Amino acid sequence: MRVAALAWGVAVCGAGVTRLEAQGAVRGQLRVIETANGAPATLSDAVIFLEASGERPRGPTVYMAKASVGMRLREFVPRVQTIGVGGAVAFPNQDPFSHNVFSNSALGAFDLGLYRTGKSRATTFPKAGVYAIYCNIHARMVSYVVAVPTPYVARAQASGVFTIARVPAGAWRLHVWHERAPEHVETIIVPADGLSDIVVALDGRGYVPKPHTNKFGQPYATSRADRY
Known part of the structure; x- marks a missing residue:
């Protein structure tokens, strides 16, 4: 199976938000564009997270x-x-x-x-x-x-709907990942009362499942792969 090794910049964000900073939910709808005869993607396997764009209060380094x-x-x-x-x-x-x-x-x-x-x-x-x-x-x-380098992360529902709660107002980079498509990244501006009109369409038409190798970089032996 083809896997892109993604490396995101670690911009620690948001955990130290003060009580006076406005927070709202970020909501959206995800779909995966696929070939007509392919098996549908499991949308609940998608990961959505927000990475800070600009300076934000520094919180703990592990979420x-x-x-x-x-x-x-x-x-x-x-x-x-x-x-x-x-x-x-x-x-x-x-x-x-x-x-x-x-x-x-x-x-x-x-x-x-x-x-x-x-x-x-x-x-x-x-x-x-x-x-x-x-x-x-x-x-x-x-x-x-x-x-992920942030506490602002969510998994999509089976319908593709996602919600990230208690997001401070400001500029954020929205990341959407699914194994069948290239990662989607865009900058969004979250108002004080949140954002609810995000629509993300991932292009999965190029997805082709491929066998992976074992830990030695060799093909699995078909006579042994599932004998236990």
């Missing part, structure tokens, strides 16, 4: 410091997870057989090794961007961890 992605029935659950930059994600094995979680991402490669049912291992995500996560035993297992 969403902990998260979890389970392994059940040879699947990562959830398929997409968000974490603050520098935060840690645990990968508990809830299957009755072993898994080996790894990523070859240029943002920060890791290999958690082989571990059995009931065990959990974790790793931190030091840079902002999208990390593709795989299992070295089961080729079908794919997950994405999206590390």
Whole structure:
């Protein structure tokens, strides 16, 4: 599967907002433009976040410091997870057989090794961007961890509707990511009472699912990939 290694500038924003600063919700509608005969995208896998444009009060450097992605029935659950930059994600094995979680991402490669049912291992995500996560035993297992430099983040609903609450008024860079399309970035101005007319159309017509390699950069052996 083709994955663009995205690296966003870490502009820490907003957590130290004073009580006098106006805040409102940012709401919008997302859709993915696709080929007529393709399987529809799961819109709830989209990640939407706001990155500060200009100076804002500096808050803590880690948002969403902990998260979890389970392994059940040879699947990562959830398929997409968000974490603050520098935060840690645990990968508990809830299957009755072993898994080996790894990523070859240029943002920060890791290999958690082989571990059995009931065990959990974790790793931190030091840079902002999208990390593709795989299992070295089961080729079908794919997950994405999206590390964000801001507390202003949301996941879209199944309908594509999204809401980011309590956003301070001002200029922001809106980021919208989905695995099937190039990342969308635009500057928005959030009034004191919020913004509710955002429409984002991601172009997924160029999406072609491709097999990924194992942690050694080699194709999975079809006779072994799912034997456990």
